[in-house]
Amino acid sequence: MSENPSATAAPQETVRRRRRHGGLTLRDVAKLAGVAPITASRALNTPDAVSPEILARVRDAVERTGYVPNILAGGLASRQTRLVAAVVPTISSPVFPEMIEALTNALAAAGYQLMLGQSGYADSREDELLEAIIGRRADGVVLTGVSRSPLARRRLIASGIPVVETWDYTPTPIDMLVGFSHTKLGSAVAAYLHGRGRRRVAVIGAGDERARQRTNAFIQTAQALKMAGPGGQVPTFHVPAPTTVGLGRSGLRALLAEHPDIDAVFCSSDMLAMGVLHEAQAQGIAIPDRLGVIGMGDQGFSRDVHPALTTVRIDGNVIGETAAHFILERIAGRQVADPVRDIGFTIVERATI
Amino acid sequence: MSENPSATAAPQETVRRRRRHGGLTLRDVAKLAGVAPITASRALNTPDAVSPEILARVRDAVERTGYVPNILAGGLASRQTRLVAAVVPTISSPVFPEMIEALTNALAAAGYQLMLGQSGYADSREDELLEAIIGRRADGVVLTGVSRSPLARRRLIASGIPVVETWDYTPTPIDMLVGFSHTKLGSAVAAYLHGRGRRRVAVIGAGDERARQRTNAFIQTAQALKMAGPGGQVPTFHVPAPTTVGLGRSGLRALLAEHPDIDAVFCSSDMLAMGVLHEAQAQGIAIPDRLGVIGMGDQGFSRDVHPALTTVRIDGNVIGETAAHFILERIAGRQVADPVRDIGFTIVERATI
DNA sequence: ATGAAAGCGCTAACAC
């Protein structure tokens, strides 16, 4: 180890350009094992293609040196990075982890790594992220929502990378899609509240695009079902994304101050609904008798709070698994059957309405 | 575009090996701009080093073609990937996002991308993740906690990649560290409860290593301060990580069933504390009068729940920013002053005790 | 089953 390990014959006539940085390479491992670099490569990537004896020698050499293959070099040569990227608005929200987890696991099982990016809700960094993703030649991309900049669309299509859009629905995605309709969801919630006998509904809704779709559809259906207030207005409190318990509390306070007669609130997230629950408790408002509450997301805590939160469940697991499946199929060169999937949603009836 | 673009003179004596995949390369852009590839490279990476006219021509060519540089190739040649990896147990926990967010932003501002990995709490996938990270030649790594496998330690040290361990403390990290002592924290909480007049304390503690440190220290100090129950035992309810509201509820139920005389509970996370709050409400137990509750983490919801949760705040922002700073300094070749940092914690006094 | 040569797309090193 202390001797000069790279004492190879250097050309006499000219100085050596660019020195290898001292890092361990496949060449070193191969030399140690007494084989050609390509053979060492085969031993690592396609063990069945080499003789057992050589395999053992190479593995031993790897073990002894602590060699870790350079995936950059491998990816450059093979045009395969074994990297799939996912972009979500934020990981702070309890909404996405379920999908991410499923994605991570399904991908890991196939030998792929997930690279996670946060685009933010407001000043979206999606375009930059996409540039980094394409630049790293990811083998697949999973995106949240279906609206992107024209530049992003163009780049994505030009790159030829398999793309799965999620968490929303359009019949014409960039490539593939697993999601659900926020419009249908909003309408379904309004109809559900009506079915439960509520007649004066209100909304606390986040400002992100998908929440707005849910909210708008809810309001329209509520109006059609005569659940609006005077003047056909459905009292609405707008909050910025990402949503918090605090915003839910302020929302209920504001709503109640101006419209004391409301008998149910639709919250565009369970976090907001949780805030409503706590504000109601602080004000001594009986739930669900005096006020019904329905959230959206069915977060981990929703079933466990008191009273247990009625909400709308989206199966993040299915989204993640399906997205992984789609991408893996594409990578394998197979045709994906039914690549635009609406997985729907379920209203989970519990104790708050 | 429709003509054969690669009609260069191929050697006559032998067939051409390996075809370029059709992808747009810097060479294409350079050709379009009428310059050498290296000049195009300079225009993109060090714009000041080329004349304004050439800069404009290259940018125009990039614009027109939609060229996205291959970071794999660039990284291979320059030994700089502009990639920093972070490994957390899970992103589902509300604990880490604050750090991740700060890390992401500080890194992005310097032109670096964060690659996020989840190791899981139980059967840790950390070693595999680390292999992928080292294999991709990340320019830096941010890790959670200070205990890793011997293999991981060896690989990390051998790789020469700057490493920051976080969210825990040891005077002898692998490389650098920003964190705090869970032992000190547990003791401080016990002392705090004592100061607030509580004399029969209990614990709901998660099974991950750091939570266990907090819990154990809490118990020891509680015993020293005579806040234990009969036989010097501090009633303890163990829950698996990650923690949930439901586990907090079960915890309080179990604790109360066996030890109805406890007057305060230390929860190893705010999620658990939230569960305690809801269980107490369901059982009609007055908080803080009959039972004091203190959590840990000061999550977003903690200040907003009712009653507002007393908890221990860890500044995830500072951890993230400091970790980014450490790594960027190292990358810049500068010496990091004071590379082992204990950022401490703060007990945030609110309404639950 | 193993190896030699070429080249993936880019930048460092060296001219001019």
Next chain:
DNA sequence: GTGTTAGCGCTTTCAT
């Protein structure tokens, strides 16, 4: 300021 050349570390292609 711009170009030539070599080579980063690996895998593909072709040959044996």
